[in-house]
Amino acid sequence: VKDPHTLLAMVGLEKDGHKRVGDFSKGMKMRLNFLRAIMHDPELLFLDEPTAGLDPVNARIMKDIILSLQSAGTTIFITTHNMQDADELCDRIALIMDGNIELIDSPKALKLRYGQRKVKVEYGKQILKEQEFALDGLGQNQDFLKLLQSEQIHTIHTEEATLDDIFIQVTGKNLIASS
Secondary structure, three states: OOOHHHHHHHOOOHHHOOOOHHHOOHHHHHHHHHHHHHOOOOOEEEEEOOOOOOOHHHHHHHHHHHHHHHHOOOEEEEEOOOHHHHHHHOOOEEEEEOOEEEEEEOHHHHHHHHOEEEEEEEEOOOOOEEEEEEOOOHHHOHHHHHHHHHOOEEEEEEEOOOHHHHHHHHHOOOHHHHO
16 A cells, blocks of 8 residues: 555645545546555556546646556556547557447557558748648658758648547547547
């Protein structure tokens, strides 16, 4: 069992240890419940929407703790509608619809499988323009190379799919509608 004061400090609640839980905000309660789940060093941990209701700073703290637990060997199952969290925290994800696993793989493999093999370049001095190029053979694409040499480049992005895009494509449902 981990020291309760150390755990409270991990999530920024060290000054609130004397308060009644009924006086805690939703985010404080989320962090406290998380600590209750990890205080006994479980080998297997189930988390439901672990960053829901948290501001970006506290969500980052929680994600870092989850990643640390994962690195230490804890097996963690996360249920979430937040595909950004799933992408960041999970080695493998399963998209479940109506109780059936529709798809299971690593986030990277899914994004590569469902993404478009092209890059989008934003360029220009006063007016931003954009142009797309096929990713295959990009290093030999004369139009792409000329653009890089002659224009002020602002961004270059691959057109990889997001897990949100994949969820909608595979299940045919919007994330908001399914929550």
